[in-house]
Amino acid sequence: MTVSVSMTVNGKSVTASIDARTLLSQFIREQLQLTGTHVGCDTAQCGACTIHLNGRAVKACSMLALQAGGAAITTIEGLEGGADGKMHPMQEAFRDCHGLQCGFCTPGMVMSACQLLADNPKPTEAEIRAGLEGNICRCTGYHNIVRAVQQVAAAA
Secondary structure, X not given: OEEEEEEEEOOEEEEEEEEOOOEHHHHHHHHOOOOOOOOOOOOOOOOOOEEEEOOEEEEHHHOEHHHHOOOEEEOHHHOOOOOOOOOOHHHHXXXXXXXXXXXXXXXXXXXXXXXXXXXXXXXOHHHHHHHOOOOXXXXXXXXXXXXXXXXXXXXX
């Protein structure tokens, strides 16, 4: 069954006809060609597909695109660092602290880390580790990811 869905993605209104069973992650990647939202597990365990939906971090593989109808979505491509075109401070911190290796988990980690600091601007190391538990990185051992989040928190 084909249905129409409308939402705002990275500040732009989008409307599309989709199969009613389309996952939000599929819609973002395949229909909108925003491939920074990665799909690692399709079971909401790895966090690679994390986006912001109405200002909250969610795993895009865990919901249908229809459920996001009318919502405001921000993907890693829409994360803004400022009017000068710079990267978001969290993206810069991941780069500066070497918080990435293969990069597959990085978009979801960055989106989750931004949500973490929005909820708790001055987290402890333990709170950062707990806040990122829903995101899996198979490369870094998390130490530099934690350092990146600490760097942004210290600068705020």
